[in-house]
Amino acid sequence: MRLGNEKGGAAVEFAVVLPLLVLILFGIVEYGFIFYNKQVLTNASREGARFGIVSGSPRASETQIKNEINTYISQKLVSFSSTETLPVIKVCSMDKDAPGTEICPNATNSGPLDYLSVRVDYPYQFLLLPNLGKLFSSDARSNILTLSATTVMRYE
Numbered sequence: 001m002r003l004g005n006e007k008g009g010a011a012v013e014f015a016v017v018l019p020l021l022v023l024i025l026f027g028i029v030e031y032g033f034i035f036y037n038k039q040v041l042t043n044a045s046r047e048g049a050r051f052g053i054v055s056g057s058p059r060a061s062e063t064q065i066k067n068e069i070n071t072y073i074s075q076k077l078v079s080f081s082s083t084e085t086l087p088v089i090k091v092c093s094m095d096k097d098a099p100g101t102e103i104c105p106n107a108t109n110s111g112p113l114d115y116l117s118v119r120v121d122y123p124y125q126f127l128l129l130p131n132l133g134k135l136f137s138s139d140a141r142s143n144i145l146t147l148s149a150t151t152v153m154r155y156e
Contacts, residue, residue: 026128033078033127038147041087041120044072045151049118052091053153062091069120077122087122094152119150 048069052060060068066089073087094115123144 040076042149045120045149049151049153090119092117121148
């Protein structure tokens with residue numbers, strides 16, 4: 001027994017499935033941007049720490065280290081925002097006898113400290129799926145995910 005004409009059934013099924021496929025595709029692309037930007041921040045914190053530890057005597061200032069990081073980030077970070085969002089950079093020195101104790105700010109010019117710690121925090125705004133950020137943010141009204149990277153290196 002034949003129920004009738006089934007022409008157009010595939011088009012209806014495709015129309016039902018298409019939004020889910022587009023959401024998955026944009027989610028994959030968005031995650032790629034997040035992953036790439038996280039790697040840029042990690043490398044920027046490494047560049048800043050490396051710049052700070054090999055500068056010799058006198059040691060590089062906190063401002064010089066921040067400028068080095070901002071230069072690196074401005075060249076590599078992917079952001080389609082019309083306003084440039086700058087990262088929050090924290091530069092600290094640590095004593096080898098008290099590794100959990102950080103001395104901030106302007107610690108790069110202080111006494112015989114052994115380690116330099118550079119932390120970079122960046123407020124990532126979701127590009128393709130702005131409402132997706134509300135799932136990952138601690139503030140349900142925000143679509144910003146804070147990406148951060150920390151590097152600790154020993155002074156040479």
